[in-house]
Amino acid sequence: MGEYIIKRTLQMTVVFFLFLVFSYLLFNAIPGNAFSNLLLNPDLPPDAYNRVLELYGLDKPLFERLQLYIVNFFKGDFGYSYKSFPKTPIELISERLPRTLMLFAIVNIVSFYTGFFIGKILAWRRGSQSETWITLTSVFSYTVFYPWFALMMLWVFGYKLGWLPIGKFLYPEKWYDAPFDSDIVFSSMIKFTIVVSLIQFAAYLATRGIESLSSRRNLRFASLIAIFIGSYFYWNNGAALIKKPYAADIAYHMILPVMVVTIVAFAGTALLTRTTMMEVLKEDYILTARAKGISQKRIRDRHAARTALLPVVTSFIFTIVTIIDGSVLTEQIFSWPGMGQLLLQSVLEEDIPVAMACFSFVGVFALVAHLLADISYSYLDPRIRIKSQG
Amino acid sequence: MSKEVLSVKNLNMHYETLSGDVHAVKDVSFSVKEGESFGLVGESGCGKTSVAMSLLQLQADNAKISSGSIVLDGVELVGMNESELRKVRWDGISIVFQGAMNAWNPVVKVGEQIREAIREHYPEKSKAENTEKIESLFKMVGLDAAVIDRFPHELSGGMKQRAVIALALSCDPKVVIADEPTTALDVVIQDQILNEIKKVQELLGLSLIYISHDIAVIAEMTDQMAVMYAGSIVEIGPTDKVFSTPKHAYTRLLLESTPSVVGEKKKLRSLDGEPPSLINEITGCSFSPRCPDPSDDCKNQNKEMKLVEIEPGHFADNCCVDCG
Ligand SMILES: Nc1ncnc2c1ncn2[C@@H]1O[C@H](COP(=O)(O)OP(=O)(O)OP(=O)(O)O)[C@@H](O)[C@H]1O
Ligand SMILES: [Mg+2]
Numbered sequence: 001m002g003e004y005i006i007k008r009t010l011q012m013t014v015v016f017f018l019f020l021v022f023s024y025l026l027f028n029a030i031p032g033n034a035f036s037n038l039l040l041n042p043d044l045p046p047d048a049y050n051r052v053l054e055l056y057g058l059d060k061p062l063f064e065r066l067q068l069y070i071v072n073f074f075k076g077d078f079g080y081s082y083k084s085f086p087k088t089p090i091e092l093i094s095e096r097l098p099r100t101l102m103l104f105a106i107v108n109i110v111s112f113y114t115g116f117f118i119g120k121i122l123a124w125r126r127g128s129q130s131e132t133w134i135t136l137t138s139v140f141s142y143t144v145f146y147p148w149f150a151l152m153m154l155w156v157f158g159y160k161l162g163w164l165p166i167g168k169f170l171y172p173e174k175w176y177d178a179p180f181d182s183d184i185v186f187s188s189m190i191k192f193t194i195v196v197s198l199i200q201f202a203a204y205l206a207t208r209g210i211e212s213l214s215s216r217r218n219l220r221f222a223s224l225i226a227i228f229i230g231s232y233f234y235w236n237n238g239a240a241l242i243k244k245p246y247a248a249d250i251a252y253h254m255i256l257p258v259m260v261v262t263i264v265a266f267a268g269t270a271l272l273t274r275t276t277m278m279e280v281l282k283e284d285y286i287l288t289a290r291a292k293g294i295s296q297k298r299i300r301d302r303h304a305a306r307t308a309l310l311p312v313v314t315s316f317i318f319t320i321v322t323i324i325d326g327s328v329l330t331e332q333i334f335s336w337p338g339m340g341q342l343l344l345q346s347v348l349e350e351d352i353p354v355a356m357a358c359f360s361f362v363g364v365f366a367l368v369a370h371l372l373a374d375i376s377y378s379y380l381d382p383r384i385r386i387k388s389q390g
Numbered sequence: 391m392s393k394e395v396l397s398v399k400n401l402n403m404h405y406e407t408l409s410g411d412v413h414a415v416k417d418v419s420f421s422v423k424e425g426e427s428f429g430l431v432g433e434s435g436c437g438k439t440s441v442a443m444s445l446l447q448l449q450a451d452n453a454k455i456s457s458g459s460i461v462l463d464g465v466e467l468v469g470m471n472e473s474e475l476r477k478v479r480w481d482g483i484s485i486v487f488q489g490a491m492n493a494w495n496p497v498v499k500v501g502e503q504i505r506e507a508i509r510e511h512y513p514e515k516s517k518a519e520n521t522e523k524i525e526s527l528f529k530m531v532g533l534d535a536a537v538i539d540r541f542p543h544e545l546s547g548g549m550k551q552r553a554v555i556a557l558a559l560s561c562d563p564k565v566v567i568a569d570e571p572t573t574a575l576d577v578v579i580q581d582q583i584l585n586e587i588k589k590v591q592e593l594l595g596l597s598l599i600y601i602s603h604d605i606a607v608i609a610e611m612t613d614q615m616a617v618m619y620a621g622s623i624v625e626i627g628p629t630d631k632v633f634s635t636p637k638h639a640y641t642r643l644l645l646e647s648t649p650s651v652v653g654e655k656k657k658l659r660s661l662d663g664e665p666p667s668l669i670n671e672i673t674g675c676s677f678s679p680r681c682p683d684p685s686d687d688c689k690n691q692n693k694e695m696k697l698v699e700i701e702p703g704h705f706a707d708n709c710c711v712d713c714g
Contacts, residue, residue, distance in 0.1 A: 209517075211505075211509065211515075211516060211517040212509075212513060213509060213513070214513070284487060284489065284492035284493050285492060285494055285496075287448065287487065287493075288487065288493040288494075288495075288557075289495070290448055290479070291446055291448055291479055291480060291484070291485055291487075292480045292484075292510060292557075293476040293477065293478070293479035293480045293481065293510050293511065294476075294506065294507075294510055295476065295510075296472070302498075303495050303498075306495075306497060306498075307495060307496065380497070381496070381497055382496070382497060382541040382543070383496055383497075383541070383543045
């Protein structure tokens, strides 16, 4: 396994290098850039002009610039933003990225679980009335024109009903005299989410080996309750207590985008799960499981859904890869100041160092996600063995 | 005489299909005693698997048991609800399916799949006890204990089949059904598996229902047997009696079309024609269209199909007993 990962990482580095070269050449092919616009400014004194040229190395020939860019890139130096000098692309990204990841991690987890759950039920109840209706609804939400749908939801929940905020990720007036930055609150929310998921995962692993099904279930349930109580104490004590109203504000702003994207995103998972699981249900081992006297619910979850999981996870990982580029539309509609907006802005404003950094980030993200996908397959399906020679 | 474990009386089952009802099991009655092995033989499509599935009440969604009774150890199975049936399955009757190669869930370890069955019926057993049980079963069917931690795709066909037998025995069922357990295996392995089943059956004193289209295998494996044709039992009795004095024309044809089961070498006879479609209700003798030398009664469909006792314990259908 270790050998496999090293090998894949090397391969990925080569792919990434090519990716970088092509992106650079593509950006270079755009006529003009924010920087040359700046140079057109007749009020700029000549020595300033030269200093700027030197600072950004723009007077060098293309090949030399490319070389320099790549060397600097692997040193971790992405240059400076043209638009928001002296901020670096890294600074801009590290401010925006958590907001996007938080939003879309939640969307993906929620839509994966609802999609998988609904697909499972649909396959199980095939032929029933409810199955027909839910399948039709899923097909609708799978095919609906997303921007239109998002705007409709905004109009209904934000404007007509007025239940949810229309955009942004916080109410600025509430944060006017906040003792800290929104990013600090945000990062503690992320940390909290990660810790909770890890604890739950650990509880799941720890109870795996218990032979009696009922005590396994009870222990898992108890751990869930413990997590709830723990969270309650965490948010009502110490430093977290002060952050609580602000965290709540952010969470409140997340409801609508999470809801809208989930409604659109769950359907793909649900329909795919339904199809694969209907195939699995025809398999002989489902009959064996029934003959063994296993409960219907356990056959559904443990035998049918478990085996149907692989293609669903594959397609899910491909959706994760598109989180950042897919977020462009969503963040634009909900005025969510994340990576998607940064990417769009930097391209429109021809802020090339930032745009390049954003794209490289997307590239790295995609490559790593694929590696993780391949590794997770071997756990999901023992028939797939990762060979280091492969 | 040992007592009856399983008794099936006048069982009727049909599949509802778009082109009409398929009467796959017609008025089938038989019983299995403790420690006895019972064979069910007949050509493909005659309804053997349908009988087996009805015993477990695992028939397909479009199947309906219209009448009859299945009594296991004094308990009626027909009409039981799902949760009562779940208790009977595997603990009361277990089955080795036809094509048991695909009986294993590919993503769960073999040991875990056996454990799951035991856990369902004996939740109080500890993990160590279950492991011990599985290991002893594996030993009995000639498998290595390490197979517990293997995934199904890591086993050969023969090993999978042995493991399926271990699985079928895991809850000490009262009756085990083996539905053509050796199809899809090569001849050598087939033979080994048959010996294994026979050995286990004698060792544990199992009540076994052995289903096959191969009458030679039935001869080797069973004490009592029934011959099925087009959904009905046409001859039933002690295996040696059926073999030495076959009464029904179909049984005789089956025996003659099988090489060297009994007696001296004869020219093999082949069975012409197709079994009748089970969609239409057949009145009169179902075998008469294929009967090589039908009696008048058989040809003219004079008699209803009905088993008559020829000698103690040996029955045959009365419309074809006199045919040549
Ligand atoms: N789900 C079903 N729906 C409709 N007809 C069915 C169904 N299952 C079986 N049949 C029909 O019922 C009849 C008996 O089938 P069954 O599987 O019991 O035969 P079998 O004796 O086990 O044959 P084989 O030796 O090939 O396994 C066949 O004509 C078959 O086509
Ligand atoms: Mg069959």
